Amino acid sequence: HEHSSLTKLPGPPRLPIFGNTLSIAWLTQEQMFERMVELQYLYGHRVVVKVFNKYVLHLFNPRDIEVVLTHTKNITKNKPYEFMKPWLGTGLLISSGSKWHKRRKILTPAFHFDVLKSFARVFVESSRLMVNELIQQLQNEKDVLNVLPFISDFTLSTICETAMGTNLNSVEIDETKLEYKQSILDIGTLIMMRLTRFWLHPDIIFNNLPIGKRFKKCLEDNNSFTDRVIEERRKKRRDTEVEVNGGRRRMMLLDLLLDAESKGEIDLSGIKEEVNTFMFEGHDTTAMALTFGLMLLADHEEVQDRIHEECKSIFGDSMRTANLSDLAEMKYLEATIKEILRLYPSVPIIGRVIEEDFMLDDIQVTKGNEVVLHIYDLHRREDLFPEPEQFRPERFLSGEKMNFTYVPFSAGPRNCIGQRFAMQEMKYMLSEMIRHFKLFPTVKNFKPTMKADLVLRTDDPVRIKFALR
């Protein structure tokens, strides 16, 4: 009764007791990614994997995904997110129930249209800063670059300067910044290792092994950066008492948290978990999307040319910076970003643990079951996106609603709170890049090997050749 009709669904052959846990126990992150992708080809669009006595339902159908994402009660994240708790606490990404509701309410104003609008200066200046750095590289005859480090510097400093109200462009902080970025990579690797090796699941074992000690060290490195961000903002608020700029400044995310603290609605550990959550989600997701984006653009000269044409029609020969109404006119660039996120959705899969029973046709999914939604695989279904491997921004030009065939930012009550922030940031940055440079691939039609991680990642460096336009 408890496990309802899931037992009847297809899936990889299960062993007694262990279920499917042994078959993933030695996989690398690359193999694990492969394994997730191949599920639908081997078993169809509803697949059941058994983890000891627990049933995990993997879904690849837009209709099924819609049912799960729009359910108002089933908003609790599944087991794998537990392993992120020592790091992100129960910040907005991971919390559930009334805590999640309360926090989402506190933080939503930080993403209001007017607040995002006020970030234009930061997005534009940071984009220009990156462009200038690349020009400098060109002057030093370095025209082939691994782009990720430049891009993640860009996204990290924008999230700090916007949401956190902290400026990081001092040399002194460079080292801590690098350490912070490295700590996130290591945390991802260690969490994936723990996830696939079931004997590392109990805290008492994990924490006492070398891997657990390494994990702890990474968390310390990570926190030393985010603690500093909080401290810097506190100091600034003390020094410049009323820095309220038409009431807007105070809508910055970290200010909302610090204000909530003085009203007794949140404590320091609550602030820390949100700052860790937003620093990570707010920079790593967009950095990966922009990296894969530049890779695809380099490979598609015709797409670059169309974006350039569009920019010319907006700016003429002027090299002035963009504003929000310019952005609204960049229809082709918007379609391009959507297509980038179709092929490379920064969050490739998401999961829930079920608290209220529901039906998928005649299949009953019951309390305690877990559900995994395959965004990456959904976006590459041939029946939904003809020639799915082809990069074609035109798919998104008609403006037709994609409903649940396309959900890079998830949907429903637990959708991405930073969706519009991310779209704006990517538009500002990519338009600046295309206005200044022509990009060329170093390997034509390069398909990096993906790995299972906290966000969509590859170990293959994305190298691009630059030339001034």
Ligand code: HEM
């Ligand atoms: C290309 C960029 C981005 C993509 C593709 C993306 C995607 C997603 C997805 C799929 C989720 C749902 C996760 C889940 O259910 O486990 C999510 C949630 C979230 N995202 Fe994003 N995101 C992006 C950028 C950002 C940015 C820039 C921020 C912050 C400034 C952000 C903050 C968050 C937070 C806090 C959540 C949890 C929301 C909640 O549960 O209430 N994301 N994002």
